[in-house]
Amino acid sequence: MTIDGQKVSVLYIDTEGFESVGKSNVYDDRIFALATIMSSALIYNLPETIREADISRLSFAVEIAEEFYGRVKGQDIAFQPAKLVWLIQRDFLQGKSVQEMVNEALKRVPNFDGDKNIDQVNQIRESLAIMGDNSTAFSLPQPHLQRTKLCDMNDSELEPKYVERREQLKELVATVIRPKIVQGKTLSGKEFASLLEQILEALNKGEIPSTGSLVEVFNKVILERCMKLYNQRMDKLHLPVPESKLEQAHDEAKIEARKLFDQQHFGRHHAKQSIIRLYEEIQKVYRNFLLANEYQSSKLCEALYTQCEDTMDQLQVLRLPSMAKFNAGFLQCNRSFEEECVGPSKKNYEQRMSKMLGKSRTLFIKDYNHRLFNWLVAFSLATVVVGRFVIKFFLVEIGGWVMFIFLETYTRMFWSAESLYYNPGWHFIVASWETIVYSPILDLDRWAIPIGVLILILLLYWRCYGRRKHGSRSLLPLYNSSHKSGSTRPRSD
Numbered sequence: 001m002t003i004d005g006q007k008v009s010v011l012y013i014d015t016e017g018f019e020s021v022g023k024s025n026v027y028d029d030r031i032f033a034l035a036t037i038m039s040s041a042l043i044y045n046l047p048e049t050i051r052e053a054d055i056s057r058l059s060f061a062v063e064i065a066e067e068f069y070g071r072v073k074g075q076d077i078a079f080q081p082a083k084l085v086w087l088i089q090r091d092f093l094q095g096k097s098v099q100e101m102v103n104e105a106l107k108r109v110p111n112f113d114g115d116k117n118i119d120q121v122n123q124i125r126e127s128l129a130i131m132g133d134n135s136t137a138f139s140l141p142q143p144h145l146q147r148t149k150l151c152d153m154n155d156s157e158l159e160p161k162y163v164e165r166r167e168q169l170k171e172l173v174a175t176v177i178r179p180k181i182v183q184g185k186t187l188s189g190k191e192f193a194s195l196l197e198q199i200l201e202a203l204n205k206g207e208i209p210s211t212g213s214l215v216e217v218f219n220k221v222i223l224e225r226c227m228k229l230y231n232q233r234m235d236k237l238h239l240p241v242p243e244s245k246l247e248q249a250h251d252e253a254k255i256e257a258r259k260l261f262d263q264q265h266f267g268r269h270h271a272k273q274s275i276i277r278l279y280e281e282i283q284k285v286y287r288n289f290l291l292a293n294e295y296q297s298s299k300l301c302e303a304l305y306t307q308c309e310d311t312m313d314q315l316q317v318l319r320l321p322s323m324a325k326f327n328a329g330f331l332q333c334n335r336s337f338e339e340e341c342v343g344p345s346k347k348n349y350e351q352r353m354s355k356m357l358g359k360s361r362t363l364f365i366k367d368y369n370h371r372l373f374n375w376l377v378a379f380s381l382a383t384v385v386v387g388r389f390v391i392k393f394f395l396v397e398i399g400g401w402v403m404f405i406f407l408e409t410y411t412r413m414f415w416s417a418e419s420l421y422y423n424p425g426w427h428f429i430v431a432s433w434e435t436i437v438y439s440p441i442l443d444l445d446r447w448a449i450p451i452g453v454l455i456l457i458l459l460l461y462w463r464c465y466g467r468r469k470h471g472s473r474s475l476l477p478l479y480n481s482s483h484k485s486g487s488t489r490p491r492s493d
Helices: 025-038 052-056 059-073 098-105 116-130 147-152 160-176 189-203 211-218 220-235 243-264 271-316 323-340 346-390 394-413 418-422 424-437 444-470
Strands: 041-047 083-089 135-140
Touching (some): 052 116, 059 116, 083 098, 220 243, 243 271
Parallel strands (some): 041 083, 083 135
């Protein structure tokens, strides 16, 4: 047929009627549901009149129409329900048109006794009356009195009135049918076959077909699409991240998934079940992200903690103890941990980090003064040796002896070396030591050996060659000796 200027294939499908011999009510419901969903026009063939039972059987069609009818009114068409054609086979209408008969049958029946069955049928009546523009009525007289011979008769043998009305019925049906539309798209043959598979899956899902189960199957693909969008948004996060950031990303992705569902989902009332299922699936994925974030956070914070622990151990065994260097390493380690350790494990590792750093500081301070004292004693003796035997500077040797005597006698006079650490003079020595040993420009602990070797080479060079080249005069007093030959002329060594 040509519909709206386009050539369209139209399928006419006849189904068996209600209450067939040997068939259950469930079978009737499934047949009727299948016809309701797959058709763009549903011809409800009734003999003679409209009974209560005939209206009750439309409950499924009413649910489907109510589920999707509101969306058809607007531009956002998800699934277009079938138009209902009331076909009344009756010879005499007793002065009433068939449409009047249908309207009268759909009037609400008083229910003074509160009968639940009557209330249910009245609800169906009200729904059918509301969707009046989606239904039409038509009457068809009996084709022949001898109904048993109908299959063998030609049109010429049938009642002329019947043939005339039958042709009018064909024209009526041709005006109401439209190509099947799903998600605002006209279905092709292959897509229509796919739709039938979905319908059958829904109808076979339970013993009794329901609009909810049908909507759930139709929304299955939409839910998968929404979950894919949610996962794509969450995968943009580079774990670990703070819990607040993960929760914010979850809320934003959830809103986007719900927005996509609202744009594409099937159904209105029963779509709530699909929304609940969507939120349940999102919550499952979110819990997995929470666990993954916690694992990655623990892994990262553990690595930073171990790194800081190794750094503190290295600072404990400095060759030249330096409080300034320890404090610089301490602050750098603490700062890097605070900046890089993120996620739910940070709070737990912060406590461990605080205890470890506090313990390391206590041990370093406890050992610092003692090691510095030993280094100063060794330095004073080294100064004596260098001043006496290497450069032979008298004042350098004297200075070394004064430092050595001060350090040794002070500890003897005041019982312990610890008492020295509270002396202002000691504080001055510590400040001078820190200035020499560590600064942002020079780390003497790292360069002590190369610098010591260089100074030793320069001293040896000066001792062996420098004095010969530049003479024997010096600004400092030197050790002198005379030749055994008895010469009275002074000579410098």
